[in-house]
Amino acid sequence: MAAEGLKLYSYWRSSASYRVRVALNLKGLAYELIPVNLAKNGGEQHGARYHAVNPQEMVPVLCDGERVLRQSMAIIEYLDECYAGPRLLPSTARERARVRNLAQLIACDIHPLANLRVMQYLEKEFNTPQVERERWIRHWITEGFQALEKLLSTNPSTGECCEGDNPSIADLCLVPQVYNAQRYSVDLAAFPTIRRVNEHCLTLRAFDAARPEKQPDAPAAN
Numbered sequence: 001m002a003a004e005g006l007k008l009y010s011y012w013r014s015s016a017s018y019r020v021r022v023a024l025n026l027k028g029l030a031y032e033l034i035p036v037n038l039a040k041n042g043g044e045q046h047g048a049r050y051h052a053v054n055p056q057e058m059v060p061v062l063c064d065g066e067r068v069l070r071q072s073m074a075i076i077e078y079l080d081e082c083y084a085g086p087r088l089l090p091s092t093a094r095e096r097a098r099v100r101n102l103a104q105l106i107a108c109d110i111h112p113l114a115n116l117r118v119m120q121y122l123e124k125e126f127n128t129p130q131v132e133r134e135r136w137i138r139h140w141i142t143e144g145f146q147a148l149e150k151l152l153s154t155n156p157s158t159g160e161c162c163e164g165d166n167p168s169i170a171d172l173c174l175v176p177q178v179y180n181a182q183r184y185s186v187d188l189a190a191f192p193t194i195r196r197v198n199e200h201c202l203t204l205r206a207f208d209a210a211r212p213e214k215q216p217d218a219p220a221a222n
Helices: 015-027 048-053 072-082 093-114 116-126 130-153 169-183 192-201 205-209
Strands: 006-010 032-035 061-064 067-070
Touching (some): 015 169, 061 072, 067 072, 093 116, 093 130
Antiparallel strands (some): 006 061
């Protein structure tokens, strides 16, 4: 299947968008990036125009011709099934189960507890101060990383990446979550395997080009 007119609705600091940017880069797919500012004027994702694109009012959204794809994990698997290039899901059932386990630990159990809408709800509904909101974020990232570190460090399948030496959907989730951990000053000293895999991945062009600070809608880019 040839890529024609791929469009990605993205926010520079969105972890889920970050995952999909890496996936597109690994597949060598050109795409048009359409910024959605989650912070400006209460969030552009809540406007009527974007609501029509995604009723969940979240990023990312990938448009592939007339197909509109939502949810980062579904988008990544779609790209892997439809386009040539490095496989984002391994070839064996065991390997696929393992990388999905690692990816979902991050995408389903860590990331949702610290995303923007949760932080905004804590602030608006419970008057939770910023210092306590950030403490909340550090707690859930640390707890999740404790389990992730053990799963990576004790499994002989862990190589330069989460599974072997080739990036998979697990690495696409890990790198953005480490970025968030660093953003909120999580102490990563206890997670040497996570740090090692993250550092390796960021040496790869596909990951490096997807960094938040390198996106056209990042503040420093404007």
